[in-house]
Amino acid sequence: MADSAQAQKLVYLVTGGCGFLGEHVVRMLLQREPRLGELRVFDRHLGPWLEELKTGPVRVTAIQGDVTEAHEVAAAVAGAHVVIHTAGLVDVFGRASPETIHEVNVQGTRNVIEACVQTGTQFLVYTSSMEVVGPNTKGHPFYRGNEDTLYEAVHRHPYPCSKALAERLVLEANGREVHGGLPLVTCALRPTGIYGEGHQIMRDFYRQGLRLGGWLFRAIPASVEHGRVYVGNVAWMHVLAARELERRAALMGGQVYFCYDGSPYKSYEDFNMEFLGPCGLQLVGARPLLPYWVLVFVAALNALLQWLLRPLVLYAPLLNPYTLAVANTTFTVSTDKAQRHFGYEPLFSWEDSRTRTILWVQAAGSSAQ
Numbered sequence: 274m275a276d277s278a279q280a281q282k283l284v285y286l287v288t289g290g291c292g293f294l295g296e297h298v299v300r301m302l303l304q305r306e307p308r309l310g311e312l313r314v315f316d317r318h319l320g321p322w323l324e325e326l327k328t329g330p331v332r333v334t335a336i337q338g339d340v341t342e343a344h345e346v347a348a349a350v351a352g353a354h355v356v357i358h359t360a361g362l363v364d365v366f367g368r369a370s371p372e373t374i375h376e377v378n379v380q381g382t383r384n385v386i387e388a389c390v391q392t393g394t395q396f397l398v399y400t401s402s403m404e405v406v407g408p409n410t411k412g413h414p415f416y417r418g419n420e421d422t423l424y425e426a427v428h429r430h431p432y433p434c435s436k437a438l439a440e441r442l443v444l445e446a447n448g449r450e451v452h453g454g455l456p457l458v459t460c461a462l463r464p465t466g467i468y469g470e471g472h473q474i475m476r477d478f479y480r481q482g483l484r485l486g487g488w489l490f491r492a493i494p495a496s497v498e499h500g501r502v503y504v505g506n507v508a509w510m511h512v513l514a515a516r517e518l519e520r521r522a523a524l525m526g527g528q529v530y531f532c533y534d535g536s537p538y539k540s541y542e543d544f545n546m547e548f549l550g551p552c553g554l555q556l557v558g559a560r561p562l563l564p565y566w567v568l569v570f571v572a573a574l575n576a577l578l579q580w581l582l583r584p585l586v587l588y589a590p591l592l593n594p595y596t597l598a599v600a601n602t603t604f605t606v607s608t609d610k611a612q613r614h615f616g617y618e619p620l621f622s623w624e625d626s627r628t629r630t631i632l633w634v635q636a637a638g639s640s641a642q
């Protein structure tokens with residue numbers, strides 16, 4: 274009986290499976306999930322790289338769809354054993370409207386939950402974010418905190434608001450009866466700032482540095498620590514959590530887990546230099562070159578310009594009051610909850626993560642020339 278249960282092949286669905294994190298989750302499942310029988314990759318935009326995966330031993334089904342369309346989600350979920358819901362609109366730059374962010378991140382998540390309930394899918398792992406906790410609007414530091422650290426989570430920006438609401442929906446859905454009578458088991462993983470192969474903002478900083486003759490200019494004090502985690506380890510955590518939800522439902526159901534690994538605690542810019550430095554860039558200044566009030570002014574000006582220009586053109590620079598506050602507020606985690614609850618250990622050491630990211634930045638940079 275135990276043998277036949279072990280031999281059972283499972284159907285996994287990854288929403289947002291063609292995004293930065295989603296692609297790593299998809300590839301990790303194919304490499305490291307022995308019980309995988311079929312992998313459904315659901316995304317609004319399917320990547321051409323999916324084709325090469327279709328020649329392997331696991332059936333890979335690409336599904337072009339939109340999480341805001343309940344019927345499309347239900348069709349994709351039907352018959353799946355596990356859903357990893359990583360699709361989301363990651364926008365802190367004002368590219369999308371608050372309504373669209375809410376629609377994708379909150380209504381999309383509601384659709385995924387309802388699809389699980391209607392079709393009888395029992396296990397749901399949700400990609401949440403550190404942003405559901407903070408940094409808060411008051412700029413309070415969160416220093417080496419864990420899942421139980423008390424922190425005043427106050428949000429105003431549409432992205433963290435939407436992630437917090439969606440996470441709550443997922444956690445509250447734990448224990449709901451799904452079609453067939455069994456209980457839904459859910460958990461949420463909260464990555465800090467993810468880096469690694471495919472990280473577009475890192476690539477943009479690299480290209481900007483190249484354009485400026487190899488220089489980047491320090492804007493944030495080196496003393497402000499920003500939590501970062503390698504994409505391969507975040508993907509691995511998703512795979513493990515999804516696998517263990519069944520065996521450890523009572524312990525893991527309804528729980529949140531920060532994503533963590535051995536990446537060092539550094540400021541956002543100093544951390545980026547771990548990769549951009551070996552690619553030939555230099556960060557100028559031991560201290561910020563501009564006084565903080567100038568950055569606050571430029572960020573506010575950018576927000577004003579975005580609003581004024583919106584009828585004519587989309588103006589969405591990296592620096593705005595929200596991104597400045599996030600980059601300028603210490604937020605780091607120190608926890609072992611995922612290790613205690615489902616045996617997570619980082620798959621990639623800091624050295625491996627760093628080397629892989631450097632190689633990717635070099636390749637991405639040279640392909641831009």
Ligand SMILES: NC(=O)C1=CN([C@@H]2O[C@H](COP(=O)(O)OP(=O)(O)OC[C@H]3O[C@@H](n4cnc5c(N)ncnc54)[C@H](O)[C@@H]3O)[C@@H](O)[C@H]2O)C=CC1
Nearest residue numbers: 289291292293294316317339340359360361402464466467
């Ligand atoms: N990038 C980061 O540093 C962090 C990301 N996260 C979360 O991780 C998840 C993945 O983020 P990334 O990979 O960075 O973003 P991404 O933008 O690279 O990937 C998101 C994927 O979701 C898809 N998607 C968006 N709207 C959709 C819709 N309506 N229907 C179907 N698919 C849709 C996109 O096409 C994309 O492939 C998100 O839920 C995000 O909130 C959490 C913490 C940090």
Ligand SMILES: C[C@@H](CO)CCC[C@@H](C)[C@H]1CC[C@H]2[C@@H]3[C@H](O)CC4=CC(=O)CC[C@]4(C)[C@H]3CC[C@]12C
Nearest residue numbers: 363365402404465466467492541591596597599600
């Ligand atoms: C002030 C600038 C000078 O160099 C630097 C501006 C950097 C910002 C664009 C980034 C700083 C921190 C990033 C965010 C953080 O890593 C947490 C996140 C979690 C998510 O769930 C989504 C992405 C993000 C909000 C991430 C976005 C980019 C930054 C604000």
